[in-house]
Each structure stands twice: as structure tokens, then as C-alpha cells.
Amino acid sequence: MTIPVESIENEVEEKSRSTARGREGLIFEHSKPGRKGYRLPDLDVPEMTLSDLLPGSLLRDEIADECEVSEVDVIRHFTRLSKLNASIDAALYPLGSCTMKHNPRINEEIARRPGFAFSHPLQPEHQVQGNLELLWLLEQTLKEIFGLPRVTLQPVAGAHGELTGILMVHKALAKAGNARKYILIPDSAHGTNPASANFAGYKIRELKSNSRGTLDLDLLEREVNEDVAALMITVPNTLGVFEDQIVQIADILHRKGAYLYCDGANLNAFVGVARPGDMGIDVMHSNLHKTFSTPHGGGGPGAGPVGVTQSLVPFMPTPTVAKREDGSYFLDYNHPESIGRVRAFYGNFGVLVRALTYMRSMGPSGLRRVAQLAVLNANYIRARLKGAYHLPYDAPSLHEVVFSDKRQSEKDVHTLDIAKRLMDFGFHPPTIYFPLIVAGALMIEPTESEPKEELDDFCEAMLAIARECEETPELVRSAPHTTPVRRLDEARAARSPILRWKAKK
Amino acid sequence: MDTPPMRYIPNAEQDVQEMLEVIGIDSVDRLFDTIPESVKVRGLLDIPGPWSEIEVRRGFDALARKNVTLLDAVSFLGGGVYYHYQPACIDQLLLRAEFLTAYTPYQPEVSQGTLQAIFEYQTHQCMLTGLDVANASLYDGSTAFVEGVLMAQRVAAKKKRVVVARSIHPEYRETLRTYVQNLGIEIVEVGWTADGRIDLEALKGACDNNDTFAVAVQSPNFLGVIEDYDAVGAIAGSAGALKIAVIAEATSLGVLTPPGQHDFDIAVGEGQAWGLAPSFGGPFVGFMVVKDPLKRHMPGRLVGETVDTDGRRAWVLTLATREQHIRRGKATSNICTNQALFALAANMYLSLLGKDGLREVATQCLQKASYLRKKLTEAGATLPYSGPVYNEFTIRTTRPAGEIVAELEKEGILAGIPLSRFFSDAPNDLLVAVTELHTKEHLDSYAAAVSKALGRKAS
Numbered sequence: 001m002t003i004p005v006e007s008i009e010n011e012v013e014e015k016s017r018s019t020a021r022g023r024e025g026l027i028f029e030h031s032k033p034g035r036k037g038y039r040l041p042d043l044d045v046p047e048m049t050l051s052d053l054l055p056g057s058l059l060r061d062e063i064a065d066e067c068e069v070s071e072v073d074v075i076r077h078f079t080r081l082s083k084l085n086a087s088i089d090a091a092l093y094p095l096g097s098c099t100m101k102h103n104p105r106i107n108e109e110i111a112r113r114p115g116f117a118f119s120h121p122l123q124p125e126h127q128v129q130g131n132l133e134l135l136w137l138l139e140q141t142l143k144e145i146f147g148l149p150r151v152t153l154q155p156v157a158g159a160h161g162e163l164t165g166i167l168m169v170h171k172a173l174a175k176a177g178n179a180r181k182y183i184l185i186p187d188s189a190h191g192t193n194p195a196s197a198n199f200a201g202y203k204i205r206e207l208k209s210n211s212r213g214t215l216d217l218d219l220l221e222r223e224v225n226e227d228v229a230a231l232m233i234t235v236p237n238t239l240g241v242f243e244d245q246i247v248q249i250a251d252i253l254h255r256k257g258a259y260l261y262c263d264g265a266n267l268n269a270f271v272g273v274a275r276p277g278d279m280g281i282d283v284m285h286s287n288l289h290k291t292f293s294t295p296h297g298g299g300g301p302g303a304g305p306v307g308v309t310q311s312l313v314p315f316m317p318t319p320t321v322a323k324r325e326d327g328s329y330f331l332d333y334n335h336p337e338s339i340g341r342v343r344a345f346y347g348n349f350g351v352l353v354r355a356l357t358y359m360r361s362m363g364p365s366g367l368r369r370v371a372q373l374a375v376l377n378a379n380y381i382r383a384r385l386k387g388a389y390h391l392p393y394d395a396p397s398l399h400e401v402v403f404s405d406k407r408q409s410e411k412d413v414h415t416l417d418i419a420k421r422l423m424d425f426g427f428h429p430p431t432i433y434f435p436l437i438v439a440g441a442l443m444i445e446p447t448e449s450e451p452k453e454e455l456d457d458f459c460e461a462m463l464a465i466a467r468e469c470e471e472t473p474e475l476v477r478s479a480p481h482t483t484p485v486r487r488l489d490e491a492r493a494a495r496s497p498i499l500r501w502k503a504k505k
Numbered sequence: 506m507d508t509p510p511m512r513y514i515p516n517a518e519q520d521v522q523e524m525l526e527v528i529g530i531d532s533v534d535r536l537f538d539t540i541p542e543s544v545k546v547r548g549l550l551d552i553p554g555p556w557s558e559i560e561v562r563r564g565f566d567a568l569a570r571k572n573v574t575l576l577d578a579v580s581f582l583g584g585g586v587y588y589h590y591q592p593a594c595i596d597q598l599l600l601r602a603e604f605l606t607a608y609t610p611y612q613p614e615v616s617q618g619t620l621q622a623i624f625e626y627q628t629h630q631c632m633l634t635g636l637d638v639a640n641a642s643l644y645d646g647s648t649a650f651v652e653g654v655l656m657a658q659r660v661a662a663k664k665k666r667v668v669v670a671r672s673i674h675p676e677y678r679e680t681l682r683t684y685v686q687n688l689g690i691e692i693v694e695v696g697w698t699a700d701g702r703i704d705l706e707a708l709k710g711a712c713d714n715n716d717t718f719a720v721a722v723q724s725p726n727f728l729g730v731i732e733d734y735d736a737v738g739a740i741a742g743s744a745g746a747l748k749i750a751v752i753a754e755a756t757s758l759g760v761l762t763p764p765g766q767h768d769f770d771i772a773v774g775e776g777q778a779w780g781l782a783p784s785f786g787g788p789f790v791g792f793m794v795v796k797d798p799l800k801r802h803m804p805g806r807l808v809g810e811t812v813d814t815d816g817r818r819a820w821v822l823t824l825a826t827r828e829q830h831i832r833r834g835k836a837t838s839n840i841c842t843n844q845a846l847f848a849l850a851a852n853m854y855l856s857l858l859g860k861d862g863l864r865e866v867a868t869q870c871l872q873k874a875s876y877l878r879k880k881l882t883e884a885g886a887t888l889p890y891s892g893p894v895y896n897e898f899t900i901r902t903t904r905p906a907g908e909i910v911a912e913l914e915k916e917g918i919l920a921g922i923p924l925s926r927f928f929s930d931a932p933n934d935l936l937v938a939v940t941e942l943h944t945k946e947h948l949d950s951y952a953a954a955v956s957k958a959l960g961r962k963a964s
Binding site: 023024026027028031035036038041043044045046047048050053054055057058059060062063064065066067068069071074075077078079081082084085086087088089090093095098100101102104106109110111112113114115116117118119120121122123124127128129130131133134140141144145156157158159160162163167170171179190191192194195196197198199200201202204241242244246247270272273274275279287289293295296297298299300301302317339340341342343344345346347348349350351353357359360361362363364365366367368369370372373376377379380382383384395396398419423428429434448449450451452485486487488489493494497498499500501 | 533537539552568571586594602604614618621627676783784811829831839843846865869872910911922
């Protein structure tokens, strides 16, 4: 059983010897005295001695060990580093809850237009009418998509949107006389939900999901009382299952004066098909870097606009963008009950430009087709893999499907091993060990961007791995075999952290 | 327009039919049976599109053209967003799909490029600030400031007061007020004296209650004045408070002594000045660097060095038990998505400019700002604050600053930020920023235009 492993390793060793000249060092290790990667124009004003400009106590010494590299060194270095990454442009990247869809390049082009990229946030308003109009148009578009009366564009990430939304809920309830104490959150929720609710000043009560993986209405009925400010719910939930009793859920909350918050991370499942506002959702963020195609960039930047129901409008962050009768636009700071701003300036403007570009490219028919094909692709994977992998919840799912390693565990092969082995087949692994309600979860979200052939290749890889788990489990347990590095010693990294490079003295 | 656009959605009708067959249903609509009919959209949403690329360019170019850009005019705007030199290769490298279209590096074996770049970014931050541990980035300067204050409060546990200089960026302070409104944290603001630096006597008074967990100053501050870290630190230290430095103009670290050298505990700030486009206020990159003992209290991601099973050096996200996906409601922050792509851009900028370039950029900013200050005083402006400055400073004239701005706009000059936008007691004060991109000619014509504007008033 160890023979296949060794033969692969030998092959890999040989490959890496012939294609890579050892490992790419840190940029600091490329540094050599006297090298330069820049040139500035000569100083064209009369030069003063520095000590005449600033007291010596304010002047720093040279920055010890900083880089001395040429542009060639920099381009080679970062190009080589880039080759060590998996990316959506190269292959299916099926991370559940992350919506790794295609990032259209026209978005990049538009965001780089000098009119957008080289405008300053503190210019007088009449000089940035194009930007203000764009923000206004984006809000109108999101209002229609959400089915909610207003949307703030200021939050720059999903979690930032969650905090913004819950702060608005808090302020609205406080104004009504009682800010209340608890936020209810299902046990299938993203970790950001409880963290955001905590920073908004609330305690968390976790709700156990029922056997279908959805919310238990009797339980909800019992838990909602005058101490509950809101329920935070993900629609569809992190199993990809739509809460088909969403209207009743909203009703239970509203009867007790509580709000329904929707984590819109999974909007890709129903964009253009159904609207959160119509379901009774009061406040919701959308991750524009998921549903609306702005690139993830290795972890950001994103944007997390928040739509709100009428009763929360007075509490939106300032400023908002408003339109005058003469057709001009202005930043509206006149919201006396606002929670305040949640960031300097107006949000991640460049990301907002990209997202609106995408919304216009797709239009209403395109957005609906996004949801349809995203759900079709996920259900196709589900149909092809359910014979080989355990489906812990068999409720119909939308844009993602969650399997577990239950069958493979019998051979002592686990989710982590399966994920690592997928890398050898050229795929980034799915989200693993999440949601927490599934032991050994494998959460697969293909998105609408994937052609059938790619889905087939992925399914074939997953089926091959399932066979390997039976026949050559060690091959899976010791994976990956073909990646730039093998499995890492994560315990060592945390035990005695090395968090920066230091020059050898 | 009922034909949906297909260019980002590869599967055509034939694929759809084949897939439906495998699934065992006859139409895509069946897949949405769990969504109640009552909440489904009838027909289509009422939004524009679909647009072809040709129409997209047409539509968005029309919007972009309505803006006056920093390329059309000579800009002296700063206030937390600075227009600096951008090396050409950075944007080209950022567009590499392997960086642009990758996710957070949760799977290190196929994310070493991103991980190693973050480790390098962390190293640059430590070198520049003189502190020990940097995280992988935060949203921006304002939220980095907030996260710094929240972290200090976690460390201090029972104390409830944070003392912040009123000369910290007004929008950063506003963001802080928003974040802490339900957390029982008391914010006390301390003003400035005639030199534009924090009022040390008032600071002493504000800290004198055994309840202050942190003192925060921005340097250079929002008026442009460089604070006296040692004097502030002495007062904060004797009150047992952590010392937080806020840096909104990151290139200043190329020439000014860094907070770590003055025994500050936490440096937070905005990295936009490291060659990121002003982009109407974002996306940028917030940074946080702390003394080593604070590292397990930090928000956000950290990349650490380790080895793989073959003993090769490699990088991985580490100390994750601080974070929301593990600790959930008890995490050190709710942050998940950060600004990784711009941390990468900052890494590239700092590497290209390097030891000499960072100093040269900062020195040129300093020299040119000094030249312009002299020219503007000759033109009739006064300098209301006597403290030392870097590349940004306040001038005061006999006219409301808004009028000066309006008049200079006619000459193609964006004169600066009227401080009355943020401080009602400063009607005639204008905040002026200079960078290495300004030529002597720009500076001379600015001074001449100010002179003209003031002369016109006098006559």
C-alpha cells in the first residue's frame, strides 16, 4: 500500500528538481546592498538640512534590514509566489459559503478608470457627481434585489455589515424603550454572526437545528420573548437548505417586537428568484465579493452593504447619498438618529464600482440565471456524489451541498485527508468541518461559473478518492503529494510563533 | 432582453438538460420548490441590463467623466488619503489571477503564495513601526484604530475609559463612537494647545482616575503636527494605560521615529499612502502592529512560519483560536474578510522602494512641504500651529477656507480641506498636503494663487 505513495513522491521530487530551482526565498533574502527598485525625480526645491526641518529626536535612523531589490527582483519574486496559489481562474474552487465565482475582467477595467480611481473622498461634492450618482444607482439596484426600502453601502465586509445591522436593531429597540439582551443564532451559523452580535452589545442564545437542518419553529416560539432583539439567520442556511417556513419565522419574531436579520452570504442561491424583503426579513447584508463577483483577492477587499426595513431607516450610518430635485447628488448627513459612521469615508468604493458593473452586465435575467445555474450545478454534484459520500441531511438543497466523511471514517480516512487529496487532482478543497452541526463536513459550492466538464472532472476526482479510501487509504491519508509543500506542522506554528522574518546577525 | 447574458455562465441549454437528467427532474424551476411561491419574484426584477461590455464601457465612462480627478487638477488634498507615486509593476502584479482570484489561505498547501506574501507584509510593518507583531491587515485606518482600542480594553479587562486626542482623524473618532456605543466604554477627548499638539495638562487630568485603559494619539495628527510620543507616553504610562499610536500618513514612517522606539504598545493606521489609489476613499489597507506580549489579544489573521512533513520551510495561518470561526461569540474581533490584496500591494511597494526609497519619498515630502509653507506665509497665509510637521499642515488666512478652495478651483488647483468641515471653530483654516508628486512649479503656482485670492480680498 505504500508503493503508490512512494512512486508519486519520486515523481514529484524529480519534477520539482527539474522545474523549480529550489524554494522561493523571502523578498528580504533577495536583498543586496546598493540595489534599487525605484527612481524619483531629483528634488527640485532648495534642499534644507533635515535637522533644520525637524528636531533630531523625531528623525529615525535608517530602517534596519529593509529591502534593497530591483524591479526585476520584485517581479520575479511575486510572479513565483503567485504560482504557489490555487485560484478560480485556474480551476473550480468549490469553497462552500464563499461563492468563488468567476471575476469578470471588465469590472477591473472600470474600477481603474481615472475618474473613479483618482478621485479623492474629500473633494467638493460638485467635483464627484459621477461617484455619487454611481453610489445612488447601486443603492437603487440593491433595494430592488433585496426588496428593502434603503441600503447602506458603507460596510466593507460581511461581518462589518452584520455589526452595522445589529447596531441599528439595538438603536431602534433602545429608542422604543428596551434594547433587549439576546440575539438568537442557529447552531449552523457562520462564526461571524455571534462575534458581531457580541460587539454590538448582545448576548448570544444558540438554537439547535432540527433533523432537517433547519430551524425548529416550536423551539423558536419558546425562545422568542421580550428579551430577544433579533434572530440572525442565514438564507439558505449553511447546509444550502432553504428555511421554507421563513415567513412564519418572521411572523413569530415580529409578534414579539423582535427583528429578523439575514446573513446574505448565500444570496447567490436565490438572487433574482426571491427577495429577502418579501420574506419578512428586516435587515440583511450582502457580500458583494460573493454574489456580485468582485474578486476575493486572497482574503479581501470585500463589501457588505446592508438593506433595512422602513423602521430601521432612521438609524442607518451616515452619510447616505441622496438626489436633489435638480438631478444633482449629495452626501446626506442629516440622520439625527443614525448609529454613526462605521468606517471613514463611504465604504470600499472601488469594490462597489465592480459590483455595479456586474449587476449591469447581468441585468435581471442574468441574475436570475445565476441563481438557477448555481443551484443546478450544486444539485448535479449532489446527484453524482451521493452514492459515494454520506449526505447527513437529505433535505433538498440549493446552491451548495454538504457531505460528511462518515463512510470514509470507517477506513480511518477523514475529511481533512479527502480535502488534501483533492489538491493532487488539481482542485481546491471544499470548505471543511463547517457547518459545525455536521461531523466531518465537506461543504461544496460550485457556483454558476462552472461548465459541466469541470463539474464532471471534480466528481470523477471525488469518486476516485472515495475508491482510494477503500483500496489505498494511506495514499489519501498522506496527501497531498503534488503540491508545492506537503502538510504543515500547524501545532509548531502556534506553539512558538514566528510571525516575522529577522536578519541573521 | 429576456435572453440572459451567457458569458459568465458557461452551461448552455444542452448541458442543462443533461444535468437535469442526472438529477432526475424535468426543469430547473423544480430546484426551487422549497422557496414558498408567495415570496418568489413574478417576472423579472426591475433593474437595468443586461449590458454588453460595449454598453458597460459607455455607461460607466459617462459617470467617470462627471468627476474631476487628481489627474485633471493639482491636488493638495490629504486628510487621511494621499496621492503618492505608484510603481507601475504593482498593479500589473495584482492582476495576476493567482493573487486576484484566490480565497483566504485556509488550505496552506495550495496558498503558499498568499501566505508568504502576508508574512513579508507583517515583517515590513514590524520594521517600519519598530514593534514586534503585525497582523495580516484590517479594513482601513478608521477600523484599525477602533480594533486597537477594543484590543487595549480586552487587555485591561476592568478599566473602562479611553482617552483620545481630538486631533485624531475626525472620521476615525466617529467610527470609534459608533463601535463602542453599547460596550460601556467611555471616550474622553483631549484638545490641543497652540503648537497643535495634544494638551498634556488636560491629558494628565483625563487619565487621572485609575480607570483609563488606553491613550491614543495620531502622529502626524489631523492638523499635520507631529506629536511628542515621549511626553504622551510618560503620562499614559504613569496612569497604567496602554499607548496607542495612530498613523494616517504611512509614508511618514520613512523619516520619523516610529512608535515602537518610544515604547508605544500598539500602532494602528492606514496604509493607503503606500502607493494605493485614492479611489474615493477605499478599498485601502488598515494595519496593526503590537508589542509581543499582546499578540494573543490581536484581532484578524496572523501568518506564521513552520515546516511541512518533509521539513521544508512554509507558512500557515496561526493562533486562530483568537478568531471568530473558532471562538465565535468570544472572538477578539468579528473580522473575517480583510484587505489581503492591498496588503500584498503594500508589500510590493515597500519592497520596491525599500530602505532608501522609503526615506527618499518621506524626505522629499518633508522638503517640499517646508518649501510650500514658506511660500504660503510669504503669500499672506499664517501658520496657526507652531509644532513640527511632516507633509501636511494647516494654514489660516483672512478669508473663509471654503472661499479659497472655490477660487483656486478655477485655476485647476484643489487647495485642500477646509477644517470647518470637521471643526466649527476653524472657519479660516485649510489643511494642505504635499507629496513627492508635486513639482516646484505646482507649489509656486499654488502660492501665487493663494496670494491672488488674499490680495483680491484685501483690495
